Amino acid sequence: MELALSDVRGLSLDLKGIGHAFGATVALDEIDLTVAAGELIALLGPSGCGKTTMLQIIAGFLRPSRGEVRFDGARVEHIPANRRRIGMVFQNYALFPHLTVFENVAYGLRARKTAKDVVAAKVEQMLGLAQMASFARRLPGELSGGQQQRVALARALAIDPGLVLLDEPFSALDKNLRLDMQIEIKSLLKTFGVTSIIVTHDQEEALSMADRIVVLNKGRIEQIDSPDALYDRPASLFISSFIGHTNLLRGTVTDADRVQLDAGPEIDLGRSAQRRRGTPVTISVRPENITFGAEWPGAILVTIRATVPLGAVSVTEGVTASGEAVKVSQARAAGLAKAQVGETAWLAISDVSRVSIFSTPVDDVSKHQQRSV
């Protein structure tokens, strides 16, 4: 029996004013989020930021203390998890260990009392898409991590969900396998046109998977944006250090568009700093936005502390006169001035328009920065 994929369509999701507290602990506060049908969203944040609570509220395992959850415009808070048309992929996959791969994928269909021949056809189709057709009779314990994950996704998609929720789906996989699986699963989800929400604390995972990333911190949404926008225009110092690597440098606004860095030079932002003269600020410069230069205006003098070859790129870390660390990331093939440890070098910002400026003192985020490195 041939089953068409076209009858599968993602639903749209609206969260309005969602709040949730466990006793006196506020897990989520004033969450507003609109997800379009077919969109792939990542909920990203450090542990304890509320992302798992948010996932459980969307799935229906948890009823929010406040606010509205809408699927395709209709409120669903009162609808239990087993009637929400949601596919879940758990962190440990949660495959039923006593059932074969076939029975696992068939589980949701059988729970819906689907006719036997339809179940067989659907399961076969799902396992084919997940490239697991030849493993139908195996037990989950006989599969590798990547294979288990394919089965978990096939099982979630078999029930034609309007929404797929993935909870830290790649954390149990080898690092080498992760990117392959991310690409594979992203393309599967897109083939289905199903709306997907992936919860993760791994920014690389969020960047590689999502159309848009929702950054959560302490139960609140810090920013919702595309991966590129989040990387290039972080809305807060927390995000600039949580997404990718960055250099945070202290400074003071000296003119409408100029900042005097503690590290030495005064830099021209090429745009308004939008702060009063004398305001202490922190600027964020990505390591790939810095190059080795000479004693140019705006260049920072550092003492080289370490050089780390990372395959495609080489990262060099220097220390400024003010004691701040600055990382420079260069394509290794470029063969630019090879800095020797202990020598001094001049570092220049390549593109000042990609420098972000924040009023938050750097100390507030140092903890998060350490975690993301």
Place this chain on the structure above:
Amino acid sequence: MTPASTTASRQMLPVIPLAALFLAAFVLPLIALVAISLFRTPQFAELSLAQYLRFFSDPFSIKVLTDTVWLGTEVALATLILAYPLALVYAASGQLMRTLITFLIMLPLLTSTVVRTFAWIVLLGRDGIINTTMLSLGLWQTPARLLYTWEGMVLALTQIQLPLMALPVINSLLRLDGNLTRAAEGLGASRARIFITIILPLTLPGAIAGWLLVFAAAATAFITQTLVGGGRIILMPSYIYQQAVGVQDWPFSAALSLIFTLAVTGIVFAVGALSRRYVRGVDAA
């Protein structure tokens, strides 16, 4: 002696006292039992298999054995049915409630079987608490016969043996990954379906462990069977006692003991082996 075997025999040293006790108190009596069962007459004359032939050609004796096996099965089933709701409540409870439930389950284990059995006599007797309550409420016109009945015996044994079932079932339920039931729920399964297709198969090792313990304990519960069941219900333990002490027919009672022992252990092993074949993907233990 090679050094390796010296080390091996040194390692065995600590178990020698236990092995000696086992030999003296179990293996030797068992050999004696086999020897005694092979005599044709109570006067220990003439070796033969007469006692075994006598058992298997006597419908009464066979009925006693099947009744006893059936009693063990019924009690095990009753404890199983009671243990699952208890385990589900336990798993869903907070720490305080769990402590309370654990205490209530363990309580019977802390008193002697004799005390527990007499408590049931007090409850079930003609002038017992159940009868006097029902009579004074006017629900019953005459006192019901509860003591010295099969049902009364099953009831008492069920209560007494419940911990042996509840503890392994609770243990295996607690080890069940909560994401599995959540995954089943997310896939649209009802609570009943989740229980039958996920919880039950994955806690089966615990249930089987409990089943074997309760079956063996209930089938061989001489004191409770005798005191609550009374003289009119004859089961293997009392049958053996009667033949040995009452009739003084030691060879026949020895044969009865061996047949009973083999029947109980045979069933225990058969159930264990069958369950290992059908329980897939779940850790035993």
